[in-house]
Amino acid sequence: MQGQDRILHSLYLIGDTGNDTIPSDALQLLAFETFNDTASSVVFLGDNCYPQGLNPNQSAKKNAIAKRKLASQYELLLAYRGNVSIIPGNHDWSNGKRSGKKAIQLQADFANTWFKENSIIKNKDAGVFSIPPGLPGPTQISLSDQIDLIALDSQWWLQSNLFNSVEKLPNMNRKQTRKATLLKLDSMLAESNRKGHISIVAAHHPLYSNGKHVHVNEPMRSIVNFTPFQLFGLLGLNRYFSQDLPQPRYKRYRKSIVEILRKYPHVIYVSGHEHAMEYFDINNIRCIVSGSGSKQSLLNRYRFQARFMDDNQRGFFRICVYESGKVKLHAFGVKDRGEYWNSEIFTIPASN
Numbered sequence: 001m002q003g004q005d006r007i008l009h010s011l012y013l014i015g016d017t018g019n020d021t022i023p024s025d026a027l028q029l030l031a032f033e034t035f036n037d038t039a040s041s042v043v044f045l046g047d048n049c050y051p052q053g054l055n056p057n058q059s060a061k062k063n064a065i066a067k068r069k070l071a072s073q074y075e076l077l078l079a080y081r082g083n084v085s086i087i088p089g090n091h092d093w094s095n096g097k098r099s100g101k102k103a104i105q106l107q108a109d110f111a112n113t114w115f116k117e118n119s120i121i122k123n124k125d126a127g128v129f130s131i132p133p134g135l136p137g138p139t140q141i142s143l144s145d146q147i148d149l150i151a152l153d154s155q156w157w158l159q160s161n162l163f164n165s166v167e168k169l170p171n172m173n174r175k176q177t178r179k180a181t182l183l184k185l186d187s188m189l190a191e192s193n194r195k196g197h198i199s200i201v202a203a204h205h206p207l208y209s210n211g212k213h214v215h216v217n218e219p220m221r222s223i224v225n226f227t228p229f230q231l232f233g234l235l236g237l238n239r240y241f242s243q244d245l246p247q248p249r250y251k252r253y254r255k256s257i258v259e260i261l262r263k264y265p266h267v268i269y270v271s272g273h274e275h276a277m278e279y280f281d282i283n284n285i286r287c288i289v290s291g292s293g294s295k296q297s298l299l300n301r302y303r304f305q306a307r308f309m310d311d312n313q314r315g316f317f318r319i320c321v322y323e324s325g326k327v328k329l330h331a332f333g334v335k336d337r338g339e340y341w342n343s344e345i346f347t348i349p350a351s352n
């Protein structure tokens with residue numbers, strides 16, 4: 001129709017999908033919505049396989065179930081002709097255990113091989129696992145002439161402790177790798193901004209949330225995180241507490257990323273982790289939480305002012321980039337059987 005604002009590219013964002021061997025209703029809705037959408041990308045935002053991913057230390061039976069959980073998600077995209085990107089989460093890292101590095105490698109190998117052998121997606125040969133296993137990233141993927149996806153493994157920042165090491169860049173220790181990662185992220189965003197592109201920074205852990213991972217003034221967490229009992233953290237025994245926003249390592253990650261994002265106007269940070277759907281625009285830092293791919297949990301903390309929150313149904317978000325330069329966010333839910341909310345995020349000025 002004349003005058004219609006055409007969609008140039010869509011990003012479907014779904015996280016925390018790995019709970020069942022039979023795909024959730026949210027995943028089934030995703031398959032329906034993406035079926036004929038070739039100018040699009042699907043991004044899995046971590047916790048792709050509960051409870052411990054492909055943990056090499058668990059039984060063959062449990063790993064067979066884990067592979068079934070992963071394959072059941074992939075099979076829904078057999079006829080999909082867009083791009084697929086997979087981000088790891090804390091459960092994919094063996095839920096924070098020492099076997100995490102090996103578990104990530106196993107999942108990456110499984111996902112890349114499965115899509116290469118069975119799918120018709122555009123990036124089947126390049127691989128769907130967006131970050132070299134065990135490293136923090138960032139990895140930049142050009143989704144279109146206007147959109148850059150930058151993938152981060154946020155669990156890398158929370159995983160390392162005295163007996164639980166992570167991969168590091170060649171000839172660097174963990175601190176140097178962390179610094180190099182942030183410099184590279186800043187450089188990628190600066191170049192994307194110079195070109196007038198939209199940058200989607202994808203990770204598992206959110207920068208803002210009003211859900212169960214915002215624990216404030218809870219005695220046990222305070223004792224473990226802020227007293228000599230931090231020894232538990234060095235030994236890797238506080239891996240559950242490390243998933244909360246107030247935890248010191250998590251706070252350092254958030255602070256570092258926020259300081260970079262606030263420098264650039266057309267960046268959207270997308271994540272899972274919280275089993276609900278949220279959208280924040282705080283000091284022009286846009287943060288989307290899309291973690292209700294197979295689980296639901298209550299949003300009841302109200303720590304951050306949100307533009308959208310929903311914990312009543314499983315679902316996912318879709319970012320649409322329009323020919324006019326508009327960028328809009330659309331929410332899809334299983335109870336509403338499709339899209340039930342949308343809002344404009346920003347508009348990119350037309351290039352000269």
